[in-house]
Amino acid sequence: MERRELIQWLVATAGLPSLAFGRQIHRQPLRRSLSGHVERTLAVATERILPGAAEGNVGVFIDKMLADWHTAAERERFLAGLPELDTRCRARGGRDFVDGLEADQVAVVTALDDAVTALRADRGGAVANQHWFAMLKYLTVYGWCTSAAGMRALDLYPMAGRYDGCAPV
Amino acid sequence: MTQAREVSDFDAIVVGSGMTGGWAAKELTERGLRTLVLEAGRPITPERDYVEHKPPWELPFRGLGDRRSVAARQPMQSHSVSFDEWSHVFWTDDVDNPYSTPPDRPFYWFRARQVGGKSTIWGRQVYRWSDLDFEANLRDAVAIDWPIRYADIAPWYDHVERFIGVSGQAEGLAHLPDGPFLPPMALNCVEQHVRERIAARFGRDRVLTIGRVANLTAPHHGRAPCHYCGPCHRGCITRSYFSSVNATLPAARATGRLTLRPFSIVRSLVYDARKGRVTGVRMIDAKTKAERVYTGRLVFLCASALESARILLNSGLANSSGQVGRNIMDHIKWGGASGQFDGWTDRRVIGERPNGIYVPRFRNVSSRHPDFIRGYSFQGGAGRAGWQAALRAPGIGAALKQRLTQFGPWTMNFEGFGEMLPREENRATLHPTLVDAWGIPSLHIECQWSENELAIHRDMNVAAAELLEAAGAKDIQPSGSGPSTPGGTNHEMGTARMGRDPKTSVLNGWNQAWDVPNLFVTDGAAMTSSGCQNPSLTYMALTARACHYAVEQMKRGDL
16 A cells, blocks of 8 residues: 555544554545545645755655554544644635645744744643644654755765764864 | 485584674684584675665664564664664564563663674674773672683783774773774864863873774775764674674685574583583574584584573583572663863764774772772763754744754763672573573573662762863763663673682683583673673683683693
């Protein structure tokens, strides 16, 4: 199964008490229209968080992490939080996040980032990192920094092949 | 019936192909012995199995590891500092290879079953012992005296260092003897500054030097110098660090006298009570589970400290002293401090130096500490944090991207590695019911720190802060963590100790079992005390020395 299909299925089944993988997936074709929207939302949101996220294939990485790394509880929290992008965007201009003006998208993502920052100050990193937007931002930033595009931009790839402990910045 | 044609009789059998098994293979074959090396795990082909240059985007989880698989199959192994999504294949499966501990006394038993063993994933720090260490038990009236002194092992340190290649800085310290070093790796700007400030404050009492490391800084016996890619524990296609796969096993193979049999799990030794000798080794094929016996005139146990003890216990051999499995030691860590340095903001590090700084032991060397005997060394280094420090930073968009490319302030850390005293109650026994996937009884391990180790751990924070303060660091933070879990430093040793008396030790001064003259144990099991130096160099030197002795004895007809 393609990863993009899996994320679609995950979105479709978000909130179910337990998620089983495997053949079941193919019994959910009707839900695909829902998840296409989520996939587009993620593509735009990651780009607003970190311009160039797409060239780092961040969407594929997030899909893989949600499917095979995060716990069911973490996954559900993430997917349950994601519609907040639409809610907040509609409150600003009446449109879903993906169809919103860039300025509104940036404002929505900034507000969510500020909320996580406030949570971090109030209740500490462990609590803040549980927030669905903190998850999204972490996966976006980490995914880009470990991508070919990101590592080239950060001067981490290709390797220097030498050591200089006192090089000019 | 093809198996019947396979040679099953050898001059020597070596159990284990790692740090010491590789040395035994090299030394024995080069002295003319047809040698069988039995390795429990799979073969390793560098071109296929080494993954140090695999970029994170080619991994399923980009370096975060397969969380579910690790939780299910490697919950203990994953505590090792060199366990990651690349290197996890070099560690054992905890389900197939179980062991137990008391619930309130965890012990990390890190195990590597493949050709090369843990020499593929080791930290490569190599430091000689001195008589400060070899005389310590006698001086302090702790446990038993070592049967050897520095003069006995010094030529073998030379022998091993010349072959493996050790880069380092000669410092002329009596308690950390120099060797035939390759050029040292460079300190970075802040480390150089800290070295000078510590020298100004402490003179020769506390010395900061570059780590002595089995990574090449010049071509050496056909191996290429280090290219500073960084993650040595994932392999090294240029063979620039020492491992048995990279160096000793090829040397043994070149003699034409090596037979290396992977997937060969040793269940026990075969003993002839009439002769008082081992006659061979009983092993299980890991894949077919078929059992067979190989015979040999000499047997070297090089399976790692706890595994060699397990084989002895499962064989019921070499244990008239009752010391097999006892006296487990590791090094206590997780004490130290870090601090920040103003300045050098226009400087950065290029490349990944697979090495750090070293501060040789300074406690109880020329003065006496009131709270503990023995001492500890520091390892660590200075650097500037990159994108990892900004993963949770506030901000989005172009500003966040800019932030990721910036370097943080220079920070330096010191992490202590403290000596552990041998105590009989820290022991491994055969578990009455627990067996591994091949039906071989596994170990129950009981091991905990004593007050001396805990006092050492507390002092690490104090002394590290003193070093940073002397160097002018700001925002000095002592380590906030408690002591490491025993076993967690991966320096487990002591389970078949050397000594002067068969009543209180398992091995004599030549790593030869008192009870079984043609049986040698030359891995970490042989250690009578733990020092605070990373121990592999000493294991290797003891192995080469024991091989020389065994072959001489054989030639004289005594074995």
